[in-house]
Structures are given as C-alpha cells and as structure tokens.
Amino acid sequence: MDIPYTVEARPDTGVYNAKVGIWLFLSSEVMLFGALFSAYVLIRVGTPAGEWPHGWQNLTLGTLNTVVLALSAITTLMAWVACKIRQFGKFQFFHGCTLLLGLTFLCIKMVEYHQHLNHYEIHLTDGRIADGDMLQNNPKQDYVVIKGRYAAYEEDLYDLRAQKNLKETEIKIPRSQIKDMQSYGPWHNDYLALYFTLTGLHALHILGGSIVIGYLWGPGRRLWKTDPERFTNRVEVSGLFWHFVDLVWIFLFPVLYLT
Amino acid sequence: MDAIVEQFPPYREREAHAAHDGHAHHEPGFWRGCVFSTDHKVIGIQYGFTALCFLLFGFFLMLMMRWQIAHPGQPVPVLGPLLEKMLGPTQAPKGAISAELYNSFGAMHGTIMIFLGVVPLAFAAFGNYVVPLMIGAPDMAFPRVNMASYQAYVLGGIVMLVSFFIPGGAAQAGWTSYSPLATSIPTDGQVFWLIGMILLITSSLLGAVNFIATIIQLRAPGMTWLRLPFFVWAQFVTAFLLLLAFPPLEAAGIMQLMDRVAHTSFFLPTGLAAGGQLAHVSGGGSPLLWQHLFWFLGHPEVYVLILPAMGIVCEIIANNTRKPIWGYKSLVYSTLSIGFLSFIVWAHHMYLTGMGTKIATFFQATTLAISIPSVIILTCLLISLWGGSIRFNTPMLFCLAFLPMFGIGGLTGLPLGLAPADIYLHDTYYVIAHFHYVVAPGTIFALFAGIYYWLPKMTGRRMNEFWGRVHFWGSFIFMNVVFMPMFAQGMEGMLRRMADGGANYSAARVPGVPDTLPNDIMALHTWILWGAMCLGLAQIPFIINLFWSLKHGEETHSDNPWQATTLDWQTPTPPPHGNFAQVPRVYRGPYEYSVPGHDTDFTPQNEPEIAKPAAPRISTPAH
Ligand code: HEM
Ligand SMILES: [Cu+2]
Numbered sequence: 015m016d017i018p019y020t021v022e023a024r025p026d027t028g029v030y031n032a033k034v035g036i037w038l039f040l041s042s043e044v045m046l047f048g049a050l051f052s053a054y055v056l057i058r059v060g061t062p063a064g065e066w067p068h069g070w071q072n073l074t075l076g077t078l079n080t081v082v083l084a085l086s087a088i089t090t091l092m093a094w095v096a097c098k099i100r101q102f103g104k105f106q107f108f109h110g111c112t113l114l115l116g117l118t119f120l121c122i123k124m125v126e127y128h129q130h131l132n133h134y135e136i137h138l139t140d141g142r143i144a145d146g147d148m149l150q151n152n153p154k155q156d157y158v159v160i161k162g163r164y165a166a167y168e169e170d171l172y173d174l175r176a177q178k179n180l181k182e183t184e185i186k187i188p189r190s191q192i193k194d195m196q197s198y199g200p201w202h203n204d205y206l207a208l209y210f211t212l213t214g215l216h217a218l219h220i221l222g223g224s225i226v227i228g229y230l231w232g233p234g235r236r237l238w239k240t241d242p243e244r245f246t247n248r249v250e251v252s253g254l255f256w257h258f259v260d261l262v263w264i265f266l267f268p269v270l271y272l273t
Numbered sequence: 274m275d276a277i278v279e280q281f282p283p284y285r286e287r288e289a290h291a292a293h294d295g296h297a298h299h300e301p302g303f304w305r306g307c308v309f310s311t312d313h314k315v316i317g318i319q320y321g322f323t324a325l326c327f328l329l330f331g332f333f334l335m336l337m338m339r340w341q342i343a344h345p346g347q348p349v350p351v352l353g354p355l356l357e358k359m360l361g362p363t364q365a366p367k368g369a370i371s372a373e374l375y376n377s378f379g380a381m382h383g384t385i386m387i388f389l390g391v392v393p394l395a396f397a398a399f400g401n402y403v404v405p406l407m408i409g410a411p412d413m414a415f416p417r418v419n420m421a422s423y424q425a426y427v428l429g430g431i432v433m434l435v436s437f438f439i440p441g442g443a444a445q446a447g448w449t450s451y452s453p454l455a456t457s458i459p460t461d462g463q464v465f466w467l468i469g470m471i472l473l474i475t476s477s478l479l480g481a482v483n484f485i486a487t488i489i490q491l492r493a494p495g496m497t498w499l500r501l502p503f504f505v506w507a508q509f510v511t512a513f514l515l516l517l518a519f520p521p522l523e524a525a526g527i528m529q530l531m532d533r534v535a536h537t538s539f540f541l542p543t544g545l546a547a548g549g550q551l552a553h554v555s556g557g558g559s560p561l562l563w564q565h566l567f568w569f570l571g572h573p574e575v576y577v578l579i580l581p582a583m584g585i586v587c588e589i590i591a592n593n594t595r596k597p598i599w600g601y602k603s604l605v606y607s608t609l610s611i612g613f614l615s616f617i618v619w620a621h622h623m624y625l626t627g628m629g630t631k632i633a634t635f636f637q638a639t640t641l642a643i644s645i646p647s648v649i650i651l652t653c654l655l656i657s658l659w660g661g662s663i664r665f666n667t668p669m670l671f672c673l674a675f676l677p678m679f680g681i682g683g684l685t686g687l688p689l690g691l692a693p694a695d696i697y698l699h700d701t702y703y704v705i706a707h708f709h710y711v712v713a714p715g716t717i718f719a720l721f722a723g724i725y726y727w728l729p730k731m732t733g734r735r736m737n738e739f740w741g742r743v744h745f746w747g748s749f750i751f752m753n754v755v756f757m758p759m760f761a762q763g764m765e766g767m768l769r770r771m772a773d774g775g776a777n778y779s780a781a782r783v784p785g786v787p788d789t790l791p792n793d794i795m796a797l798h799t800w801i802l803w804g805a806m807c808l809g810l811a812q813i814p815f816i817i818n819l820f821w822s823l824k825h826g827e828e829t830h831s832d833n834p835w836q837a838t839t840l841d842w843q844t845p846t847p848p849p850h851g852n853f854a855q856v857p858r859v860y861r862g863p864y865e866y867s868v869p870g871h872d873t874d875f876t877p878q879n880e881p882e883i884a885k886p887a888a889p890r891i892s893t894p895a896h
Contacts, residue, residue, distance in 0.1 A: 016411065016851075017410075017411055017412055017414065017416070017491070018411075018490075018491065019490050019491070024490055027489055027490060029490075030490075031414045031415070031486055031490045031491075032415075034414075034485070034486040034489055034490055035414065035415060035418075035482050035483075035486045038481070038482045038485050038486060038516060039478070039482050041516065041517065042478055042481075042482075042516045042517060042519070042520045043520070045516075045517050045518075045519075045520035045521055046520035046521070046523055046524050047524075048520075048521070049520060049521035049523075049524035049525065049566055049569070050524045050527075050528075053524065053525075053528060053539065053562055053566070056559055056562050056565075057539070057557070057558065057559060057562070060557070060559055061557060065557075199535070200531060200535045200536075200537045201535060201536035201537055201538075201554075201555060202555060203538075203555045203557065204537070204538055204539070204555065204557045204558060207531060207535075207537035207538060207539060207555075210531075210535070210537075211527065211528060211531055211537070211539075215527065
C-alpha cells in the first residue's frame with residue numbers, strides 16, 4: 015500500500031496531505047510569534063513612562079523592506095498560478111523574483127543590524143553621555159571617534175521622534191574619559207532585545223523559506239517533468255509558508271518601527 | 274453517514290500501482306530498515322526503546338536523590354565512587370552529592386522523565402506504532418518528517434546528557450527553569466538545557482503535525498470520526514496540545530537563551546542582584562513572563578502526559594471486559610473539552626505570585642471546570658467494568674490499578690486548584706505526591722499495560738504472565754510506599770527541592786523552635802528510600818521479561834491473540850511495510866464486543882455486515 019492523498023485531495027476533507035501539514039505547522043507558528051508578541055506587550059506595558067524608545071529605526075530601510083516583502087507575496091502567488099496553468103517558464107521567472115526579493119530583504123536587514131551594532135552610547139567620567147555611530151575604535155589608539163552628540167541625561171536618548179534635526183558632529187573621546195561604553199545590541203535595553211529577537215527569528219524564517227524556494231527553483235524542478243501536479247502542490251505549500259512570514263512582518267513593522 | 278463513506282475512491286489505482294512495482298514486498302536493509310527508517314512501526318519501536326532507557330536513567334537520578342535526602346552528605350553507596358570519577362570532586366566530593374549536584378539531578382530528573390521519557394513513550398512510541406494501524410493507514414502521512422522527529426529527539430537527548438559533564442554541571446533550576454534563577458546560576462548547563470529543549474520541542478512539533486495530518490487524511494474508507502478507537506482520539510487531542518502549547522515555551526526558551534548568551538534582560542528585572550552584587554544587565558524584564566509562558570505549556574503538557582495513557586487504558590479495558598466501552602461519546606467529548614480547557618488554567622501554578630483575587634478566581638473556576646471532564650472519563654472507564662466477565666491478565670491488572678491511582682492524583686489536585694489551600698501547599702511535597710500519583714502509578718502503569726498488550730503484535734510472542742504479575746504487584750505496592758508518605762510530609766510543610774531533605778528545618782536540628790518538621794515526618798524519608806529501591810527491584814523482572822520474550826516468549830499463533838476488534842489486530846504479525854495487504858474497509862464502531870447473535874464475542878471493525886438471517890437464531894419463546 016502506498017500513502018494515499020499525497021497529491022490528489024481526499025474527497026471528504028478536500029485537501030491533500032501536505033496542505034493539512036502546512037496549515038498545522040503555521041498554526042504552531044502563530045503560537046510561537048503570538049507568545050513573542052505577548053512578551054512584547056507585557057514588557058512594553060511594564061516599562062516606566064517615557065523610557066520606551068521611539069524613532070530608533072531607520073524608517074527608509076524598514077519601509078523599503080516592507081515593499082520588498084509585499085512584492086514577493088505577489089510573485090509567489092504568480093509563480094503558483096503559472097504552475098497551475100502549466101507555464102513553466104513563467105513559474106521560473108516569478109519564483110526567481112521571489113528568491114531575489116527574499117535575499118534583498120535579508121541584505122537590507124543586515125545593513126540595519128550593522129547600523130544598530132555600530133551605534134554606541136558612551137558614559138563619560140564627567141557624567142555626560144556621548145551617543146553616535148562609531149567611526150574609529152581601534153584598540154591600539156587611546157581614543158575613539160564617533161559621529162554623534164552629547165546628552166546630559168539618558169532620558170534624552172529615548173524619544174528621537176521630535177529630535178529630527180539633531181546636529182551630529184565628529185567627537186573624539188580619549189579612552190581615559192570613558193566610564194562605560196555599550197553598543198545598541200540586544201543587551202542595550204528591552205526594546206532592542208525584542209527588536210533583535212523578533213526580527214532575527216523572522217529573518218531566520220525568511221532564510222528558511224528562501225532555501226526551500228531556491229530548492230524548488232533549482233534542483234527541485236526535476237519533479238516538474240515527472241509529476242507536475244505534485245510539483246505545483248509543493249509550490250503552493252511553500253507559498254503558504256512565505257505568505258505567513260510576510261504576514262508576520264506586517265505586524266512587526268508597525269510594532270517595532272512605527273510606534 | 275454510510276452514504277458519505279461510500280464516496281471514497283477505494284484506492285483502486287493505488288493498489289494496482291503498488292502491486293505492479295512490488296513496493297509492498299520490498300524489505301529494506303539494516304541502515305534503512307533500523308536506523309534511518311521511515312516506517313512508522315520502526316520509528317515507534319525506536320522511540321519506545323530510547324524512551325525506556327531515559328526512564329531508567331531518570332529513575333537512577335531519583336534513587337540517588339532519595340539517598341541524599343534520607344542521608345544528607347553521606348557518600349552514595351555503590352554509585353558514589355563512579356559519580357566522583359565521572360563528575361569530579363567538586364560535584365560529588367568523596368562520592369557524596371553536593372547541593373549543586375542535587376539541584377542538577379532534580380532538574381534533570383524532571384526534564385528527562387517528562388520530555389525524554391513519558392511523552393516520547395506515550396505519545397510518540399505508542400502513537401507511531403498503533404495509530405496508523407488503528408485507522409487502517411499504510412504509514413504516517415509524512416514518513417520522512419517522522420524520521421526527522423525521532424532524530425531531533427535523540428539529538429535533544431544527547432545534548433541533555435552531555436550537559437552533565439561540562440564544567441559546572443547540568444542545569445540546576447528545576448524542570449521549570451524559572452528566571453532569574455536559571456539565568457544567574459553560573460553553569461552553562463542551562464544553555465545546554467535550552468538548546469536541548471528547543472530540539473525536543475522541534476521533535477514534538479514535527480510529530481504533532483504528522484499525527485494530526487495522518488488522522489485527518491489517512492483514515493481507511495468507512496473509518497468515520499465516531500468510529501475511531503478512543504486511543505486515536507486521545508492521541509489526536511494530545512497532538513493538538515503539543516502543537517499549540519509547545520511554541521510559547523519555545524519562544525520563552527529563545528528569550529532565556531538570549532538572556533544567557535546575548536545578555537538581554539527579557540526575564541531579568543531592574544535592580545537584580547546575584548551573588549550579593551548588582552547584576553550587570555540592562556534590566557526591565559519580567560520574571561513573571563517566564564512563568565506565564567512556561568505554564569502555558571506546562572499545564573497542557575500534563576494532559577499530554579495523561580491523555581494517551583487514558584487511551585491505552587480504554588482499549589485494554591474494552592478488550593478485557595469483552596463489552597463495549599460505556600459512554601464512548603462522553604469519552605470523546607470530554608477529551609475534546611479537556612483539550613480546550615487545558616489552555617486556560619495555567620495560572621493555577623502561580624497563585625503565589627500575587628495575581629490578585631479576581632484573576633485567581635478565574636483560574637480557580639477553570640481549574641475546577643477541567644476536573645469535570647477528567648472525572649467523566651474516569652467514571653466511564655469505571656462503569657465499563659460493571660457486569661463484565663473480566664480477564665485478569667497483566668495488561669488489565671495495570672489498567673485496573675491505573676483507575677484508583679489516577680483517581681488519587683486527580684482528587685488531590687482539587688485542593689491545589691483552590692488558591693487558599695494552594696498558598697499553603699504550594700511547593701511542598703504534597704504537590705510532588707499529587708503529580709507523581711497521576712504520572713507514575715497513573716501514566717506509567719498505563720504505559721506498562723500498553724507494552725504487555727501490544728508486544729504480541731510487534732513480535733508475535735507474549736510476555737510471561739507470571740513475571741508480569743510479579744512486576745505488577747511489586748510496582749503497585751512500592752509506588753504507594755514511595756508516594757503516599759509525601760502527602761503527609763507536604764501537609765506538615767516540608768518544602769520540595771531541598772538538598773538536605775529539610776534536615777535544617779527539622780525538630781532534631783533546631784529543637785524548641787515552633788513549626789519545625791517533626792521526627793516521624795523526617796523518618797519517612799528512610800521509608801521512601803527503601804520503597805524506591807524495592808520499586809527499582811520490581812522493574813528487573815520487567816526488563817528481563819521484555820528482552821527474554823522477544824526471542825523465547827510463548828508464540829501467539831494468531832494475528833489477534835487478545836481477540837480484539839480494532840484494526841491494529843487485523844494485520845499480519847508483525848505488520849509488514851505498508852501494514853495491510855489490502856486497504857481495510859470499516860463497517861462499525863470500535864468496541865463491538867459480545868454483540869448478541871454473533872458467533873464470536875468480538876466483531877472486528879472491518880468484518881463485513883453479514884446479511885441478517887430472516888429468523889432470529891435463538892428462538893425466543895412465543896408469548
Ligand atoms: C484532575 C484535576 C487536576 C487538578 C485540579 C490539578 C491541579 C494542580 C495544581 C493547582 C497544581 C499546582 C500546585 C502548586 O504548584 O502549588 C498542580 C501541579 C501539578 N500537576 Fe496537577 N492537577 C490535576 C491533574 C493533573 C494531571 C492529570 C497531571 C499529569 C498527568 C498533573 C500534573 C501536575 C504536575 C506535573 C504538577 C506540578 C508541576 C510543578 O510544579 O513542578 N495534574 N496540579
Ligand atoms: Cu496545571
């Protein structure tokens with residue numbers, strides 16, 4: 015006996031096996047991200063008034079990435095449609111686009127991570143705080159150079175929305191004056207912890223999805239010749255996953271970038 | 274309903290296909306057949322064997338802990354020198370168990386028993402072996418995913434085991450791994466624990482998806498939902514619990530991992546001090562968040578532990594009372610309600626966190642509500658015994674013992690569900706006794722029953738009855754010797770997780786102080802220790818019996834030695850790759866025992882309806 019309904023739908027449930035599987039998997043993913051979002055809510059609500067960061071993200075890059083993912087949602091759909099109407103060339107084109115868009119997303123994300131990790135908050139011995147992008151941080155030199163500004167209190171660094179036209183200058187700080195220096199990594203505060211964890215997990219999903227899509231676009235395409243229906247199912251299932259990952263971003267973007 | 278069933282394509286093309294490429298007769302070699310197998314039966318056996326090993330290992334951890342509790346600071350007999358050699362003199366000085374090692378053993382005992390022992394055995398092993406057979410499927414829906422699930426499980430187990438040998442030792446913060454404790458203890462064992470858990474969760478998720486898809490998609494023609502054996506229903510709901518409850522723990526695990534590795538502060542509050550110093554963290558996190566996420570899994574998890582056991586018990590009771598289960602539909606609907614309700618009771622583990630009376634009231638109400646379907650299930654199983662001519666074989670004995678043992682465990686849960694009582698009982702040995710009654714003489718008895726019951730299907734040989742009975746009575750008596758005294762200890766206020774078993778708070782150590790632990794309560798430790806040793810001895814007949822009967826057990830000479838109705842017994846023995854020679858067709862419900870007017874006292878689900886004889890066979894006297 016072979017396993018039934020691997021390709022054709024079971025009459026009373028109306029679906030083939032893998033489709034049930036992916037929907038179940040996605041429901042567990044909803045719980046995974048749901049738990050992380052509830053962590054976000056709990057931690058944000060518990061933060062003392064005025065200490066939740068605003069405007070810490072590069073909105074241009076964030077918006078760009080949103081557009082990239084939105085486009086990729088369209089191309090995955092088109093790829094599946096192309097399979098359905100049995101036009102393999104079109105499928106290859108659209109699926110290739112999805113792959114490129116996915117990789118573009120990841121590259122942009124890397125740039126954003128780099129910007130955060132290269133941004134430093136430096137507490138000086140005289141009580142002031144210097145805050146800005148690191149330009150020179152060579153252990154052999156006894157000073158560091160940042161492009162940024164001074165702040166008197168930590169509170170001044172939280173809400174950047176109103177401080178659009180900050181004057182940023184190059185500041186040279188001797189190491190002897192540095193009391194404490196910390197980059198804007200996940201360790202910096204809970205907002206960044208959430209940002210890195212949530213977007214990191216999301217990026218891993220994009221990576222996983224890209225690998226699957228790359229497989230179907232590359233070595234996996236052999237199946238088209240022998241069993242196009244089954245291949246189409248695979249494209250559909252990978253597309254469902256991809257749409258879910260897009261959807262997660264639609265929640266992440268406002269929650270981390272806009273509010 | 275039958276009309277709908279008839280619409281199934283009777284697999285005609287597929288059968289022809291299988292016959293022509295001879296797929297069904299292909300038997301794979303050793304590597305493909307035994308190690309990297311995708312056959313659900315092999316994977317089930319792999320899971321079963323591995324899980325039994327872990328159960329034994331967890332049992333030994335417990336024995337050593339019981340020694341330490343009864344004789345704090347004294348070298349462990351026999352195993353002591355080995356401990357010192359393997360774990361080093363800081364962990365086990367002169368063969369005695371240090372407080373840190375005790376904590377490691379405690380945390381790992383819980384983790385191993387639950388996540389590496391009982392769940393893999395109850396859900397993955399029995400589920401894998403039995404569910405596809407019971408629903409008349411050739412295999413699981415996704416055989417390769419199934420294999421990956423087992424591999425992730427083994428990998429997770431290895432990570433957990435390796436953590437004993439790293440500097441600092443294994444995780445020490447309990448199976449619940451509460452932050453900030455778990456984050457502050459200076460051992461990387463916690464990191465190993467988290468990575469191990471992520472692997473185990475992945476394994477469960479893959480398994481759960483597979484089970485649900487299999488049950489939805491691969492039921493044989495005629496196997497409608499209400500013709501499913503109760504065991505399948507139990508596994509179905511269990512799979513949903515795993516699917517939806519585990520991801521929040523995975524999320525929590527990822528965050529705790531970030532706390533340890535990337536120095537975030539998800540669960541670390543502002544002003545946290547560790548080791549007398551202000552911790553160098555950004556703070557602002559919430560320790561309660563961990564508890565919520567943990568128990569959101571934790572409570573459904575306890576039903577993951579019990580539902581498959583109930584399924585096994587139900588099958589065996591129906592088979593050995595030779596009559597239909599009483600209240601099949603009540604069983605099914607109760608199980609479904611347990612599935613839903615178990616997601617909204619989690620905070621009854623957290624009454625002591627100061628959640629306020631309104632929220633506590635909500636969780637008390639849901640906790641009492643969820644005990645209703647549990648009681649219904651128990652009642653149905655109990656009433657099923659009524660008026661049966663019971664066959665008292667070893668599997669049945671274990672099932673019969675399951676009922677009162679689970680009853681004790683469940684009933685003692687009720688006071689814990691009420692905040693006023695729980696505030697006193699929380700974190701005492703009473704809680705330990707409560708959940709061990711449900712899991713150890715409850716679930717584990719059902720698992721033993723399942724092994725005695727299904728082994729003849731796996732091997733064609735029965736296990737020895739006499740030694741089975743020795744195993745049963747030994748286990749039954751000593752389980753109670755071990756766990757009953759813990760209720761008394763807990764009610765006297767003895768706290769759990771103390772490396773000296775409470776000696777520091779005993780009347781003997783600090784005489785004249787009020788509310789210390791009296792001597793007779795402390796003396797129970799010795800009782801329990803001996804009980805536990807004897808419980809271990811009682812497992813020896815089982816282990817020998819199991820291996821001996823694989824080769825030398827009495828042959829059954831039948832595919833259906835218990836004369837059961839469900840499809841798992843209507844296959845060749847052992848079932849070949851693909852399970853059924855032909856696609857079975859199901860004509861009736863799962864428990865048609867002693868149907869009046871039938872030749873045998875059991876009617877298999879796939880036995881076609883015979884045309885009713887015109888006149889009743891046994892003529893009734895005319896009035
Ligand atoms: C039937 C009704 C049940 C009720 C009302 C109930 C209630 C409770 C409550 C309120 C607690 C928390 C006690 C505390 O920490 O202070 C608890 C702990 C526990 N219960 Fe139950 N329970 C029930 C059944 C079960 C079942 C069926 C299982 C497992 C198969 C189970 C396993 C556990 C475990 C493992 C713990 C302890 C967790 C820990 O703190 O380490 N319970 N139970
Ligand atoms: Cu609970």
